[in-house]
Amino acid sequence: MRYPLIAPNPPRLSAHVEALRRVEASGVFSNNGPEVRAFEAEATETLFGGRGASLAVGNATLGLMIALREAAGDHPAGRYALMPALTFAATAQAALWAGLTPLICDIDPNDWGASAEAEERLLREYGDRIAVLLPYATFGNAIDLDRYAWLQRQHGVGVVIDAAASLGTRDASGEGFGADAPFAVVHSMHATKTFAVAEGGLIHSGDTRLIDRLRAMTNFGFEAGRNATLPGLNAKLPEVIAVMARAKLAEIDTVCDHRAALEEAYRTHLVGVDFQQAEGQRRASQFMPILLPEGMGPRRDAISAALEAEGIGCGRYFSPHLGEQPLFQREAMILPTPIADSVAGRMLSLPVSDTLSVADISTISATFNRILAKEARVPATPRARPIASLLLVGGGPAGTALLTAAAKRGRLPELAASGLVIAERDDGLGEGTLGRYAITSDSTAETFLSAVKDSPHPELATMIDHPSARVVARYVGALGVPLVDAGRFVRATGERLHGLVHRHGGTVLTGHEVLSTRATAGGLWSSRLRRRSDGVEFEQLSNAVAIATGGHQPLDRLVTQRVGGVALVSEVGDRLMQSDEALSLGGPAKIADLLSTRRNPKIVIIGGSTSAIATIVLLLKTASIPFGAGAITLLHREPLRPFYPTPEAARAEGFTDFGPDDICPVSGFVYRLAGFRLEARELVLRMLRIDGRTPDPRLTVHQVTGDDDPVTRAHLAEADIVIAALGYRPRALPIHDAKGARIALAADHGAAMVDRHCRIVDASGAPIPGLYGIGLAAGFVPWGKLGGEASFSGQANGLWQWQNDVGAMIVDQVLDDAVRAVA
Incomplete structure (x- = not known):
C-alpha cells in the first residue's frame, strides 16, 4: 500500500450541482458575488465566533501582498518586513511584491516560530525601518497573537500573520485561530491544505474597517465607484470556488479532529525524533513535521529514499529555509539563523491525509523507526581535510578581508583549491563581533563597498545591489557607517565568500573553534579543533596557519x-x-x-x-x-593627531603640528596611520x-x-x-613546538604579534615558519609601497589595508609556498 505525503481532498463539484446552477442563474461569477459573501459570513460565524469580519481572496499569497501593503503605510520602499527563516517562499515573495525588503531572523527551538528574543531585539535596533512584523504560524500552530498585538501597540509597527496552514486550527481558548485579531490573519485554502478547496485564501480580522480597506484593495483599490483611491490589484475569489469553500466549511471540524488524532498517533509511535511544541487546542495538520536526531541530517536523503521505496511519501518543509534560497540571499537582509539552519537541516515531513487511519500511522511509524535505526548505524563521514594548505583561524572581518584580498586578485579559487580550511566559531563568516557595537565605523562606506565593487567574481560583484549594501551606501560621504549596519553587510558578503570557497574545493567549518596548534616533525602544523555544537574534537594538519581571531581587552x-x-x-x-x-x-x-x-x-x-x-x-x-x-x-x-589628505589642506585650516616624518611618502597624507x-x-x-x-x-x-x-x-x-x-591585545592561539613545549610569542610581552611580512614572531622576534597573523591587535605596521608615515609607532588596523595589500601579502606567501612544495 502507498501512503502519499499529501492527498488533496477538495469537495467534489459534481456533488454540488444545485449550487453551481445557482451561480449560473445569478449571472455573477466574480466581484464579491453572493456565494463569496455567504462563505465569508459563514466562516466568520463558524470559525471565528461571529466577531470581526472575513475576506475571501484568490489565494493566500495575494492576501499577504495586499495585507502587507496596507500595513506598511504610504512609504514601504526601503523598509523591512520582519519574518522567520522557517517558512514558505511565498511569505518573502509577498513582502517583495509589496515593496518591502524581507528581514529574515532566527526561530524558536521549541515551537519553530519566529524567535521572540530576535524580534524584540531587532525592533529596538531597527526602529521604524521595520514596517511590518510578518510571523508565520508554523505548520498550523496557534502562535501567541496577544503578544503581537502588544508589539504593535508598543512599537507602532504593522502586523500581518501568515496563517497559511491554520484554517481549522483552534487557539488555547478554543476559538478559531485569528478570531478577533486587531490585524490581518491570512489563511490558505489551497488544494494541499487541510481546508482544501482548489486555490483561494481567507483573511480574517477583528477590525472590520481593515477588512473593508483590504476588500477595496482586492478590487483595484476602488473604495467607491471606479476611482482608485488605494493601492490595489485583482485578488477576488470566483463564485465557483466559493461554492467549494462553503462545502469544505461544513466538514472542516470533522477533518481537523481526524487529523489531530493522526498527529497524536505519530507522537505516540515515533521513536528517537524531536517534535514541534504544539500550541492551541487543535491544529489543522497538513502533514507531520519531525526532526531527525542531532547528527543525522547528512543521512536525510538516504532515509527519504528508503521511505519512498517502502511506499511512504515524505517531504522536507521548509528546507532550504528562506535564508538559504538564492533569490532571498540577493534581495533580503538575512540575520544569523543557527537554529533555523539546524532545524531545516534535520526536518522531514510524514503523511497526513483525510483517508489515513490511526492504524496506518502505526504502520508508517514502525517502518520509519526501523529505517532510522539502520541509518543511525552508518558511520559519519570525517569533515577534516587530510592536509590543508592553509588553516584560517577566524572568519570575522579580518579573516574574510584576507579572502577578499585573494578574490580581488583572482586568486581565491586557487587558494581554495590548494586546500583552504576556514574555522569560524560563529554560525557564519564575515561579521564576527562587528555588529555588536553601538558606534559608527572608522572606515568609510566606500571602503566597505570596495570589497565587492567590480569584483572579478559575479557572486561578489552583484553584492553591490544587496539590501545590506544599499543600507551601507546611504552613508557614502558620511562620517562612517553604524557598525550594526556594516556588520550585516560583511556577513552577507561572508556568505558569498563561503559559497566561493566551497565551490572551488575549500572547506568552511562554521561553529568550530581552534584550541591550539603545534609544529610537527615533518614541517606541518597540527591544530586541535572543537565542534561547538557537541564538543567533538579532532586534528587538522596544514602547511600554514593564519590567525585572524581579533583582539580583546584583557582584565x-x-x-x-x-x-x-x-x-x-x-x-x-x-x-x-x-x-x-x-x-x-x-x-x-x-x-x-x-x-x-x-x-x-x-x-x-x-x-x-x-x-x-x-x-x-x-x-x-x-x-x-x-x-x-x-x-x-x-x-x-x-x-x-587629526588625519589630513594633504599638507596643504592641514595648513589651510591652521594645523601645523606635523613635520616631514608625519607625511606618508606614498599617499601624501598627513598622519595617515596615526591620525x-x-x-x-x-x-x-x-x-x-x-x-x-x-x-x-x-x-x-x-x-x-x-x-x-x-x-x-x-x-x-x-x-x-x-x-x-x-x-586591544591579540587573541593569540596557544602555539607549541614539535616537542609539545609552548612557544613564547612577542605578543605575550606586549610587542607586535607579527613582523613586516605578517609572520607571527616568537619572543626573540624571529618569525615562526608557516604562521601568519592579520587583524585587530596583530600589530602590523605598513611599510614600503604600503605607505605610512615614518613617525608612526602604533599598530595599523585599517580594513582597507586588510582587504588589499596586507591580506594579499599572506595569500601570496601561502600560495608561493604551495607551488614550491609541489615542485
Missing part, C-alpha cells in the same frame, strides 16, 4: 596599570569599566543606569586611541545622560580648536604629564565612572 592588564600615579584597579575599584563594554550595544544604557542617581555625573576616559574618542562621541550622543559642563574628561599621554578619521576626527578638531572650531563644553581634555600628576589624580577621584580605553 589582567588593568591590575598593574597606573595612570598619573593612580593604581586603577586598587584605587578606582568598582567604578572602572573597559571601553569595549561601553561601546557595545546596551553599553550606553548600562552607563545611564549607573549614573541615574547622580545629579552632576562625571566620567573619565583614559587613552588616546580611536576607541577612547569613539567612547566620547557615543556618550555625547546619549540623550538619557544629563551631562553638564566638564562632565566628561579625557586623559591621554600622546598628542591627539583620527571621520567622527573621531571631527571631535578631535573641535578639541584642538582647529580653524575656529568650538570645543564641546561637556568635554575637557588633559594630557597626562608623568607618573605623578595631581590633576589626573583629582579627575580620577571625582569620577563616577572611569572607562579604560587602553587598546
